[in-house]
Structures are given as structure tokens and as C-alpha cells.
Amino acid sequence: MMLLAIEQGNTNTLFAVHDGDSWIAQWRTATASSRTADEYAVWLSQLLHMNRLSFSDLSGCIISSVVPQSIFNLRNLSRRYMNVEPLVIGENVDLGIEVRIAKPAEAGADRLVNAVGAHLMYPGDLILIDSGTATTFDIVAADGAFEGGLIAPGINLSLQALHEAAAKLPRIAIQKPDRVIGKDTVEAMQAGVFWGYIGLIEGLVARIKAEWGKPMTVIGTGGVASLFEGATPSIDRFDPDLTIRGLLEIWRRNASLKD
Structure with missing residues (x-):
């Protein structure tokens, strides 16, 4: 199993690949809510290639984002180029911890x-x-x-x-x-x-x-x-x-x- 983890903040977005044993690659890009799935794919495919990887090597995807308008494009990146349905934090994902706040x-x-x-x-x-x-x-x-x-x-x-x-x-x-x-x-x-x-x-x-x-x-x-x-x-x-x-x-x- 090779996992693509995407952690998107308001300023930067981290893409990291885990091969089942360790994190083997990490890249950052400036967060841009208007960036499309295809634009992400062009950028990411080059970085994967530099590490002798490709989208076909990735069998899972998990997304954490604080930019709601970007989630649609990140989800499409996973669906279209990896052919997998991503886990999106906040969307029926079991965190394994209790959240003890009012909302x-x-x-x-x-x-x-x-x-x-x-x-x-x-x-x-x-x-x-x-x-x-x-x-x-x-x-x-x-x-x-x-x-x-x-x-x-x-x-x-x-x-x-x-x-x-x-x-x-x-x-x-x-x-x-x-x-x-x-x-x-x-x-x-x-x-x-x-x-x-x-x-x-x-x-x-x-x-x-x-x-x-x-x-x-x-x-x-x-x-x-x-x-x-x-x-x-x-x-x-x-x-x-x-x-x-x-x-x-x-x-x-x-x-x-x-x-």
C-alpha cells in the first residue's frame, strides 16, 4: 500500500507519500483555492517522476484541509488520477478520539x-x-x-x-x-x-x-x-x-x- 497524504493549510499545502513503512517523499506548494485537479496533477506528476514514482503506484489518499473550496479539486485529483476515493477529514471519518467541544x-x-x-x-x-x-x-x-x-x-x-x-x-x-x-x-x-x-x-x-x-x-x-x-x-x-x-x-x- 502506498498512501498519498494531503495536508492543506491556509498558506501551504503538503503532499507526502508513505510506502507502508516510512514517509519516502514530501513536497509543499502554496495554497491556492482556485487550483484545479488537473493543475495539481501536472505539478505532482513531475515530482513523483523525480522520485521514480507515478500516480499508478498510489493506492490510497487522505485529505485534511482548512480551505473548504479546495476540497472538491483535491478529491477530484484522487478520483481522476489515482482512481481511488479519498478519505476526507470531517466527512464520516473515524478519528479514533472524542471531540469534547460544544460544536x-x-x-x-x-x-x-x-x-x-x-x-x-x-x-x-x-x-x-x-x-x-x-x-x-x-x-x-x-x-x-x-x-x-x-x-x-x-x-x-x-x-x-x-x-x-x-x-x-x-x-x-x-x-x-x-x-x-x-x-x-x-x-x-x-x-x-x-x-x-x-x-x-x-x-x-x-x-x-x-x-x-x-x-x-x-x-x-x-x-x-x-x-x-x-x-x-x-x-x-x-x-x-x-x-x-x-x-x-x-x-x-x-x-x-x-x-
């Missing part, structure tokens, strides 16, 4: 998949910090249940907002500054956003732990999570593979239910 259907697919991937690897109660377009703080109970969480603007979104709302502030790339006090405009923006997010992380983790009342392990993941590595003791582990691990586990669970 379970409102939970983002990425947050639920992360919960599955984290519970598989880490024991006890967890806080998952996913740094992407948004920065999410999700709580996973020791039994694997998704308990809800918090959503804040992502770090790059904050930089973009500063640039667009203030005429004299330039568009800059985020990086860890050497000091807190900036000596020019760019340094000041980088320090404000970076150390501001460190303060956000430390403050919210402390409040979550105080409200939860039990020990919790904090896991960082997402596109810019590595930027915070070593900058705060509030994050215990960094794990870039939470999502694809969760997708693989959900695929295996649902495949076994069909057998």
Missing part, C-alpha cells in the same frame, strides 16, 4: 489530526502549539480527547498587518533577533513580533496549565515553530511531524474498519 463540526481538520498524531506519540495531558497562518493552542487529554483551545493570529500575519496598516513600516521576514531593544525600524519590528509571540506563548501556556490543574506536556509544531526553539522553556518538545503522523494513523484506523 465538534467546527473544529478545524488540522487541529483534530494534530491531536491524533500527538496522542499517538506522547503520554499524558498535552498542549499543542501549531504556528502557521494562525497560532493555535489545543488541549489533548490523557485519553486522547480533543478538549478545545485557543486561536490567535499567526506571526507572519501580524507582520503583514503591521506593513499594510502603517505606511512607513516595511514588509520584513521574521527571524529571531539578537536583542529585545531594536536599534532601527526593522529590528524593532522583528523584536516586537518575535518576543511578543514568546510572551504570548509563555503567558497562555501558564494560564492553560493553571486552569487545567494537572501536569501537561507542551508540543510545538507548524511552519514557523522551529523559530521558537531554544527561545522559551514553555515548549517541551518540537515535533514537525504531528500532522502527517495523525493522518497516517487515521488512514490505518479507517482502512481496518473496512476490512
Whole structure:
């Protein structure tokens, strides 16, 4: 069995291939909700070919997307070019965990998949910090249940907002500054956003732990999570593979239910 896992966020979309034993290829592309199944296929076929693979080698597909208007085209990619019906997170897929929030259907697919991937690897109660377009703080109970969480603007979104709302502030790339006090405009923006997010992380983790009342392990993941590595003791582990691990586990669970 060779699985194509598609994890689509608001900014980037990850395509990953698992051969039954390990992940053998991963590629990212910018998320574009108007991209058609045929456009995806042209791009993906070239990358598969570079890895000595083809669509005919792929026998399964699972999709997690937070962009509803893209799901139609991703589903057609699987149907038309792989000749398989994909599993789509949120559409009658058994996650294997309980979703303990008032309206379970409102939970983002990425947050639920992360919960599955984290519970598989880490024991006890967890806080998952996913740094992407948004920065999410999700709580996973020791039994694997998704308990809800918090959503804040992502770090790059904050930089973009500063640039667009203030005429004299330039568009800059985020990086860890050497000091807190900036000596020019760019340094000041980088320090404000970076150390501001460190303060956000430390403050919210402390409040979550105080409200939860039990020990919790904090896991960082997402596109810019590595930027915070070593900058705060509030994050215990960094794990870039939470999502694809969760997708693989959900695929295996649902495949076994069909057998």
C-alpha cells in the first residue's frame, strides 16, 4: 500500500507519500483555492517522476484541509488520477478520539489530526502549539480527547498587518533577533513580533496549565515553530511531524474498519 497524504493549510499545502513503512517523499506548494485537479496533477506528476514514482503506484489518499473550496479539486485529483476515493477529514471519518467541544463540526481538520498524531506519540495531558497562518493552542487529554483551545493570529500575519496598516513600516521576514531593544525600524519590528509571540506563548501556556490543574506536556509544531526553539522553556518538545503522523494513523484506523 502506498498512501498519498494531503495536508492543506491556509498558506501551504503538503503532499507526502508513505510506502507502508516510512514517509519516502514530501513536497509543499502554496495554497491556492482556485487550483484545479488537473493543475495539481501536472505539478505532482513531475515530482513523483523525480522520485521514480507515478500516480499508478498510489493506492490510497487522505485529505485534511482548512480551505473548504479546495476540497472538491483535491478529491477530484484522487478520483481522476489515482482512481481511488479519498478519505476526507470531517466527512464520516473515524478519528479514533472524542471531540469534547460544544460544536465538534467546527473544529478545524488540522487541529483534530494534530491531536491524533500527538496522542499517538506522547503520554499524558498535552498542549499543542501549531504556528502557521494562525497560532493555535489545543488541549489533548490523557485519553486522547480533543478538549478545545485557543486561536490567535499567526506571526507572519501580524507582520503583514503591521506593513499594510502603517505606511512607513516595511514588509520584513521574521527571524529571531539578537536583542529585545531594536536599534532601527526593522529590528524593532522583528523584536516586537518575535518576543511578543514568546510572551504570548509563555503567558497562555501558564494560564492553560493553571486552569487545567494537572501536569501537561507542551508540543510545538507548524511552519514557523522551529523559530521558537531554544527561545522559551514553555515548549517541551518540537515535533514537525504531528500532522502527517495523525493522518497516517487515521488512514490505518479507517482502512481496518473496512476490512
